[in-house]
Amino acid sequence: MKISVTFRNTDGEEWFKNYLEEKLGKLKKYLDRPVDVRVVLSVEKFRNVAEINLTDNGMIVNTREEAKEMVLAIDEAVEKIERRLKKHREKMRVHKGAGVRSGEDIMESTPEGALEDIHEPRFVETRKVVLNPMSHEDAIMELETSKNLFIIFRDTATENVAVIYRRDDGNYVLVETNS
Numbered sequence: 001m002k003i004s005v006t007f008r009n010t011d012g013e014e015w016f017k018n019y020l021e022e023k024l025g026k027l028k029k030y031l032d033r034p035v036d037v038r039v040v041l042s043v044e045k046f047r048n049v050a051e052i053n054l055t056d057n058g059m060i061v062n063t064r065e066e067a068k069e070m071v072l073a074i075d076e077a078v079e080k081i082e083r084r085l086k087k088h089r090e091k092m093r094v095h096k097g098a099g100v101r102s103g104e105d106i107m108e109s110t111p112e113g114a115l116e117d118i119h120e121p122r123f124v125e126t127r128k129v130v131l132n133p134m135s136h137e138d139a140i141m142e143l144e145t146s147k148n149l150f151i152i153f154r155d156t157a158t159e160n161v162a163v164i165y166r167r168d169d170g171n172y173v174l175v176e177t178n179s
Helices: 014-030 070-094 114-119 136-145
Strands: 002-008 036-044 047-056 059-067 150-155 161-166 172-176
Touching: 002 014, 014 036, 014 070, 036 070, 047 070, 059 070, 136 150, 136 161, 136 172
Parallel strands: 002 036
Antiparallel strands: 036 047, 047 059, 150 161, 161 172
């Protein structure tokens, strides 16, 4: 981790740098490779401001915290960065294959048992549909005017439930039930 510290309107004390390195060292467990961290510590009247800018292979995490004491501002800023890194890492773990880069083994980049969670199908949404009675032509017109991929309806001729969807070649498919 490459850390650069800039002081504004204050003297650069060595213990601030050591404290920052100690706090930012906790973030290494969320990062796969070395990153660049730019820290700006400034004093504005009675406020101590800590700005942290973390750059990791295209991902940029910025935070700015104000407090009465510089140590509190640093702690709050590091905690905010840590929360964002946790959230990003979890998002990448859940997203199929996004955490895997070329040349890496998939088992190294995901914890054990996570692969079953990724590939296991599950319900993400449940919808209730009102079956409107309509003809095939009405259903096709409804499908063309809406952004839906398919239409579920009750066929007026047979009183059965039917589905119409558009194929990639522009033609329509009618799926009928026997009830």
